[in-house]
Amino acid sequence: MITLLVNGKRRTVDADPSMPLLWALRDLLGLRGTKYGCGVGLCGSCTIHMDGVPVRSCLTTVESASGKAITTIEGLSEDGDHPVQQAWIEANAPQCGYCHPGQIMSAVALLERTPKPTAEEIDVAMAGNLCRCGSYLRIREAIYRAAGSEGGGS
Amino acid sequence: MSGITKVSRRSFLQTTGLAGSALILGVRSGRAAFLPVPGAASPAGVFEPNVFVGIGEDGVVRLTVHRQEMGQGARTACCMLLAEELEVDLDDVKVIQALADPKYGSQSTGGSTTVRLNWLPLRRAGAAAREMLVEAAALRWGVPAADCSAESGAVLYGSERLTYGELAAAAAELPVPDDPALKDMAEFKLIGTPQRLLDTEDMVRGEAVYGYDVDLPDLLIASVERSPVPKGSVLGYDADAARAVHGVVDVIALEPISTGLTNAGVAVLATNTWAAMQGRTALDIEWEPGPLATETSDSHRGRLEEIASRPGKAARIEGDYDAAAGAADRVIEATYHAPYAVHAMMEPPAATARVDGDRCEVWSATQAPQWTAGEVAGALGIPGENVAVHVTLLGGAFGRKSKPDYAVEAALLARKAGRPVKVLFTREDEIRHSFYHPESYQLLRATLDTEGNPTGWLHRSVFPAIGWTFPDGGAAPSDQELGLGLTTMPYRFPNIRIETGTVPSSVRIGWMRSVCNMFHATAVQSFMDELAHETGRDPVEFHMEMLGAPRILDVDGGDSQFPYDTGRLKAVGEAVAEMAGWGREMPDRRGLGFAMHYSFYSYAAMVADVSVNTEGELTVHQVDIAIDCGPVVNPDAIEAQMQGAVAMGMSLARYGEITLREGAVVQGNFDDYPVARMSEMPKINLRIIQTGTVPTGIGEPGVPPTMPALMNAIFAATGKRIRDLPLEGQDLG
Numbered sequence: 001m002i003t004l005l006v007n008g009k010r011r012t013v014d015a016d017p018s019m020p021l022l023w024a025l026r027d028l029l030g031l032r033g034t035k036y037g038c039g040v041g042l043c044g045s046c047t048i049h050m051d052g053v054p055v056r057s058c059l060t061t062v063e064s065a066s067g068k069a070i071t072t073i074e075g076l077s078e079d080g081d082h083p084v085q086q087a088w089i090e091a092n093a094p095q096c097g098y099c100h101p102g103q104i105m106s107a108v109a110l111l112e113r114t115p116k117p118t119a120e121e122i123d124v125a126m127a128g129n130l131c132r133c134g135s136y137l138r139i140r141e142a143i144y145r146a147a148g149s150e151g152g153g154s
Numbered sequence: 155m156s157g158i159t160k161v162s163r164r165s166f167l168q169t170t171g172l173a174g175s176a177l178i179l180g181v182r183s184g185r186a187a188f189l190p191v192p193g194a195a196s197p198a199g200v201f202e203p204n205v206f207v208g209i210g211e212d213g214v215v216r217l218t219v220h221r222q223e224m225g226q227g228a229r230t231a232c233c234m235l236l237a238e239e240l241e242v243d244l245d246d247v248k249v250i251q252a253l254a255d256p257k258y259g260s261q262s263t264g265g266s267t268t269v270r271l272n273w274l275p276l277r278r279a280g281a282a283a284r285e286m287l288v289e290a291a292a293l294r295w296g297v298p299a300a301d302c303s304a305e306s307g308a309v310l311y312g313s314e315r316l317t318y319g320e321l322a323a324a325a326a327e328l329p330v331p332d333d334p335a336l337k338d339m340a341e342f343k344l345i346g347t348p349q350r351l352l353d354t355e356d357m358v359r360g361e362a363v364y365g366y367d368v369d370l371p372d373l374l375i376a377s378v379e380r381s382p383v384p385k386g387s388v389l390g391y392d393a394d395a396a397r398a399v400h401g402v403v404d405v406i407a408l409e410p411i412s413t414g415l416t417n418a419g420v421a422v423l424a425t426n427t428w429a430a431m432q433g434r435t436a437l438d439i440e441w442e443p444g445p446l447a448t449e450t451s452d453s454h455r456g457r458l459e460e461i462a463s464r465p466g467k468a469a470r471i472e473g474d475y476d477a478a479a480g481a482a483d484r485v486i487e488a489t490y491h492a493p494y495a496v497h498a499m500m501e502p503p504a505a506t507a508r509v510d511g512d513r514c515e516v517w518s519a520t521q522a523p524q525w526t527a528g529e530v531a532g533a534l535g536i537p538g539e540n541v542a543v544h545v546t547l548l549g550g551a552f553g554r555k556s557k558p559d560y561a562v563e564a565a566l567l568a569r570k571a572g573r574p575v576k577v578l579f580t581r582e583d584e585i586r587h588s589f590y591h592p593e594s595y596q597l598l599r600a601t602l603d604t605e606g607n608p609t610g611w612l613h614r615s616v617f618p619a620i621g622w623t624f625p626d627g628g629a630a631p632s633d634q635e636l637g638l639g640l641t642t643m644p645y646r647f648p649n650i651r652i653e654t655g656t657v658p659s660s661v662r663i664g665w666m667r668s669v670c671n672m673f674h675a676t677a678v679q680s681f682m683d684e685l686a687h688e689t690g691r692d693p694v695e696f697h698m699e700m701l702g703a704p705r706i707l708d709v710d711g712g713d714s715q716f717p718y719d720t721g722r723l724k725a726v727g728e729a730v731a732e733m734a735g736w737g738r739e740m741p742d743r744r745g746l747g748f749a750m751h752y753s754f755y756s757y758a759a760m761v762a763d764v765s766v767n768t769e770g771e772l773t774v775h776q777v778d779i780a781i782d783c784g785p786v787v788n789p790d791a792i793e794a795q796m797q798g799a800v801a802m803g804m805s806l807a808r809y810g811e812i813t814l815r816e817g818a819v820v821q822g823n824f825d826d827y828p829v830a831r832m833s834e835m836p837k838i839n840l841r842i843i844q845t846g847t848v849p850t851g852i853g854e855p856g857v858p859p860t861m862p863a864l865m866n867a868i869f870a871a872t873g874k875r876i877r878d879l880p881l882e883g884q885d886l887g
Contacts, residue, residue, distance in 0.1 A: 016400055019428045027375070027426035032367040033360020035549070036427075037500050038581045042824040045500060073360030080359040088358045092350045095794055096225030097357030098364055098500045098549025123833035130824060132500050132550050133225045134801025135794065136832040 002062050006031070007075025017063035022046045024062045025072060033073035033101045037130070044129030047102040048072050054109035056128075073101035076108065084108045087146035088139075095133035103129045107143050116147050201322035203286055203330045205257050206236055206279040208250075213319025215242050215307060218250045220258035221268040222521050223353060224499075224548035224555070225798070226853040227791030228268040230352045232276055234787055235269075238344045239280030239337060241304035242318070249352055254523035254543035263521045264556050264665060266754035266851025269787050270716070273848055274336075281334035283325075290324035291316045339785060339847075348790035353547060364549045365504035365519025370574040373506070374403055376567050377430035377578060379439055380419035380587050383817035384662060385410075386444040387418050395436035396422050401429025405437070406570050408563060411533050414624050414662075415559040417587070421567050427578060447817040449660035454814065455491070457657055458595035462489070462616045466653035467630070470641040470709055473649035475601075478610030482601035486688050490598070490677040492879045494812035495591040496821075497666055498829055501549020502579035507564035512536045514568070518561045519548040526558035530565045552802075553665030557589050582822040589664025590812055592617040594673040598681040600647070606689045608700065611647035615640050615674065618659030630656040631670075639674030639858060641709050642752060644720045645682070645700035660817055667802060668854040671753040672861065676879070679749035679862030684875065693748050693866065694731045698724060715848070716755040722782050722845055723752055726759040729780035729841055734761035743767065744775075745870025749862035754851030756783040760800075762863040763836070766871050770887030774804060774836040774864065782843040783850045789842060796840050796856045803860025805830040808881045828882075 004011050004021075006029060013028045020039075025031040025048070037045030039058050046057040049071040076082045084107050094100045103126070110117055110125035117125065122143050131139065199208030199216060208216040217236045223229040229249065237244050252258055259275070260267075284304050291309035292299035294316065302311045307318045339345075356362040381387065393405040404423040410416050422433035479485060505518035507530070514534055520526045523543040531538040548555055560577050568575040579587070594617040601610035619631040631654050641652055666672075686696035704721025727750045731737075734746060743765055750759035763776040779796050786792060809828040813820045821827040865876040872886060 015426075016428065016432075019426075023426055023428040026367075027428070030369070031360075032363075032369070035364075035501070036366060036578075038823050040581075040823060040825075043500065043581075080355060085358045089350065089354055092348075092354065092790055092794070094225070094351065094354055094357045095227075095798060096223075096500065096548060096550045097351075097353060097362055098547075100357050101360040104358060123831075126832045130500065130829055130831065132498055132552075132802070132805075132829055133794075134798035134830070134835075135225075136801065136830075136835045137797050137838060138794070140832060140835075 002066050004062065004065055004070060005068065006070045007072060013062065015062045017061060019062050020058050021048070021060040021062055021065045021070070022057040025057060031072050031074050035098055035101060037099065043099070044106060045099045045102040047105040047129065049105060049109060052109070052112070054106050073105060076104070082108070084111065084142070084146045087142045091138045091142035091145055093135055093138040093142045095135045099129065099131045103131065103139055107139070107146065111143070111146055116149055117143065199322065201283070201326040203283045204279045206276060207240060207283040209283070209318050209322040211319055211322050213307070213317050214248055215240070215246060215318060216248045216250055218252050220252040220261045221272070222261070222263040222523070222545055222548055224263070224521065224551040226795060227351055227788055228263055230349055231269050231787050231791065232272060233352060234344050234349060235272060235276035236280040238342055239277045240284050242307045244344065244349065246307055251545050254527040256524065261523050262525065262556065264553060266756070266853045266855065269849045270755060270851060277336050278334055281336050282331050285331050285334045286325040286328045287318055287321045289328055290321045294324065346786050346789070349788050350790065363546050364501050365517070365546045366501055366549065366578060368506040368517040368546060368576060370506065370508060373574045373576055374423040374425065374571055375427045375430045375578060376421045376423045376564070376575050377427070377434045377580065378408065378419045378421040378563060378583070379434050379437055380583070381417045381441055382586065383443040383447050384417055384660065385446055387442045388420060389440040389442050391420050391437045391439040393437070395438065396433035399424070399429055399433040399436060401425045402433040404571050405433070406567055408566060411562060412625070413529065413532065415529060415557060416562055421563070423567065423571055423575060431580070443817060446660040449814055449817045451813040454593055454659070455595070458593060458616050461655035461657050462595050462597045462614050466614050466616070466655040468651065469636045469654050470650060470652040475610045475612050475649045475651035478601045478649035479599070482609060483604040484602040485599055486602065486685060487597070487599045488681055488684055488877060490596045490673070490680060490877050492594050492673045492676060493810070494593045494661065495666060495806055495810040496585050496588045496812050496827065497552040497554040498585065498824070498827060499550025499552050499554060502581055502584035503555060503560040504576065504578050505561035505564045506574060506576040507561065507568040508574040509534065509565060509569040513540045514565050515542045515544070516561050516565060517544045517546055518558070519546050519551070519555055520558060520561060521548065521551050521553070521556040522558060525556070526561045529558045529562050533562045534565055534569060552667040553669070554588060556665055581824070585821050585823065585827055586819040589623060589662045591666035591672070592659065592663050596673065596677040598677060600681070600685050602689065608647055608685065610649040611643065611645070612651045613640065613643065613678070614653045614655065615677070616655040616657055617670065617673065618657050618663050620663045620665065622659055623662040623664065629658055635670050638670035639678065639751060639753060640670065642707065642718060643678055644707055644718070644723055644752065646702040647700070660814070661819070668753055668857040671751065671854070671858040672806070675749065675751040675858035676861045676865070679751065679859065680865050680877070683747070683862070683866040683869065692737065694727065694736050697727055697748070697750065713755070716850060718752055722757045723750055725843060726750060726757045726780040726782050729843060730759040730761050730778050733780065733839055733841055734763065734778040736761060740870070743871050745867050747863045747865065747867025747870055749859040749866060751855070751858040753855045753858055756781060756850040756852065756855040758855045758859050760859040760863040762867040764864060764867040764871055766868060766886045768887055770885055772808070772868065772881065772886060774834065776837045776839070777860070777863070778839045779856065780841045780843060781855065782845050783852050783855065784846045784848050785844050786842055787849050792842060792852050793840055795852045797838050799856025800838055800860050801830050801835065803857045804834065804864065807861045807864050807879060811880050
């Protein structure tokens with residue numbers, strides 16, 4: 001049994017220590033907001049925060065996550081009212097929406113480090129988050145909105 | 155490993171029966187209402203004048219959406235059409251995602267058809283309900299119905315007001331009008347206004363339910379190792395090693411089904427995804443690769459080139475091309491090649507099935523619920539009406555999720571396992587076991603007279619057809635495939651010969667966003683650019699001159715309700731040239747490229763502004779787009795679709811290539827099948843031109859012009875003509 005601290009709550013999972021955190025969150029804890037996209041850290045759909053740092057949960061084992069503070073999209077806010085989530089809604093950012101929990105987690109981490117990012121800083125921070133629908137311009141716009149900045153992608 | 159902890163509000167509840175249940179995917183307001191609860195939250199409304207509208211005495215207005223949401227805005231658009239005529243506010247409705255059922259008409263969500271084909275039916279459904287509610291109110295008040303009006307879910311007469319809930323029972327007693335009066339377009343309050351997609355809030359909270367996210371009591375997750383080569387078979391595998399993995403419950407071999415949709419494989423079923431994947435790795439399958447194992451990318455390309463080298467089957471003939479060629483002062487020729495490509499939607503295919511005797515219930519991220527029901531019934535040998543198909547949100551699809559292979563696998567496994575089974579494709583599965591966008595090779599020739607005027611057009615297009623995939627489909631391209639940008643060539647060449655060839659493929663062929671339009675637009679629009687430069691003409695002027703006076707082009711075998719009007723194509727071409735400042739001076743190594751294309755009854759034109767530095771690195775600075783897709787339903791969705799089309803077209807032009815070695819697909823993930831990143835996105839300017847009375851496609855028409863616009867811009871910047879895709883690996887410097 002491995003104990004995880006997820007969204008402020010202590011959770012115990014019966015998992016192989018090498019199980020990626022992604023599958024423990026989704027299958028064992030029912031937190032399916034974190035998405036699978038590639039399984040090898042190439043797409044960013046599974047991005048979560050571990051001790052405040054954005055990590056790919058598909059490459060993070062449950063064992064290595066034990067004892068760390070894990071935040072998933074479900075734990076970002078009580079009612080979807082995190083400023084970044086609100087900015088996302090105002091910008092109508094999602095198309096299919098599947099990659100967006102990961103996009104949001106990366107954006108939140110960026111804005112915590114860099115409250116007023118430049119276009120280049122956004123591109124660098126978001127480079128690991130793929131969106132096949134091509135909603136990138138609105139994601140960038142949402143990040144600007146959340147930062148209270150003028151400008152935007154489109 | 156049974157300790158699955160559920161967050162109750164997001165959990166599926168057990169359904170009690172197959173009939174009459176519906177999956178509520180989401181509603182616009184009130185998160186508590188977001189419950190993917192089959193059956194439970196869908197009481198019959200007292201007033202259900204048709205299959206799309208239901209109103210209860212509690213006043214709750216339920217709109218049923220029979221098309222699928224994959225990011226293109228179909229759910230939102232369907233609700234807008236219903237709500238506009240019903241006179242309800244979009245914030246006040248509950249949205250129900252329909253199960254597969256022929257009572258809705260076609261539910262197949264592809265070919266950019268949702269708004270075009272439902273523009274009148276859904277508005278009529280809303281209007282019929284409104285007329286009955288107004289009539290019920292008029293009867294109650296004893297006043298003429300014509301003096302009453304409907305607004306925001308209530309009927310008004312002077313200061314009197316009755317809500318739809320108060321009128322529902324009375325309205326249900328009235329006859330349903332056959333031909334309800336529709337609003338004039340000038341009266342629209344909702345249609346034509348920008349609307350956020352209905353599911354946005356759920357998506358940003360991580361609560362939206364996709365195929366991957368379905369959960370049921372006692373569910374097993376299946377990971378399937380499929381034959382790397384189509385039509386291969388299993389010789390042996392180590393089931394014990396797989397079963398030894400903690401969490402693995404069962405190992406089941408899958409035989410291909412007779413309709414050609416599935417290949418042989420071995421499934422590992424486990425209580426969690428990781429265990430299923432680990433067990434699958436332990437299978438150590440020995441394959442008989444079968445007759446297609448000698449196939450390579452070179453053998454495929456060789457066949458295409460060989461077939462394109464000789465005359466093919468005529469697809470459109472006007473005048474006498476051969477005579478024009480005989481009399482020509484000059485013949486210009488070019489060939490264009492584009493590789494196999496795959497969808498790479500962010501959510502790989504996923505479906506869940508539960509089998510109970512001769513009944514089956516499916517939850518699938520599918521574009522084609524009715525086909526899914528039919529294939530599942532066929533594979534299980536049970537009546538079609540015994541299969542209930544619920545549709546989840548689709549995490550992207552682009553045509554791949556029109557094929558119900560993964561739902562068939564889930565159903566077969568669920569029956570054998572005696573438990574509900576969710577089949578999850580990994581990324582590698584998605585890339586290696588797809589129905590691919592076909593490789594294409596095209597030869598184009600134009601004849602010129604002594605004045606340099608074009609006299610003849612020859613276009614020979616060779617690509618494996620979708621029909622090849624199916625036992626009864628035939629190997630020759632269908633008229634429908636040829637109408638996707640080949641026979642619809644709009645330019646006024648006096649002599650035209652358009653041909654196609656029949657070529658087999660060793661991989662399965664499918665639909666991918668805009669389908670054959672991609673490579674046909676690439677060839678036609680690149681070649682037009684080449685001709686302009688060869689004859690010393692400005693490309694945009696040359697296009698406009700060759701279009702000539704507006705006319706109806708009656709060659710595509712399409713729906714005669716939606717004639718191809720070359721005047722509308724010309725209008726978007728002229729608009730985008732003006733937007734982009736076409737003809738302006740460009741810095742060194744920077745250029746503008748123009749392309750336009752008609753597809754899915756919409757007209758799209760683009761100008762790409764690119765630069766290529768001396769190292770050969772391409773930067774796409776800006777793309778201007780003009781589109782005419784008829785009257786606008788949701789301008790916000792049109793903008794999103796055009797941005798997405800540029801991203802996808804750019805990804806395919808730069809990187810998209812599937813290759814074959816020993817019959818198997820080489821690529822497997824985003825490292826060897828890259829897609830565009832945020833940093834690659836250009837600035838995009840869009841102008842929407844509204845013509846006509848019926849909306850046409852938006853999901854696909856933005857893709858085809860993107861590739862040739864980029865390729866023509868690269869030529870303008872560098873003098874290098876791209877005739878082979880993808881760009882990656884080519885020296886642009």
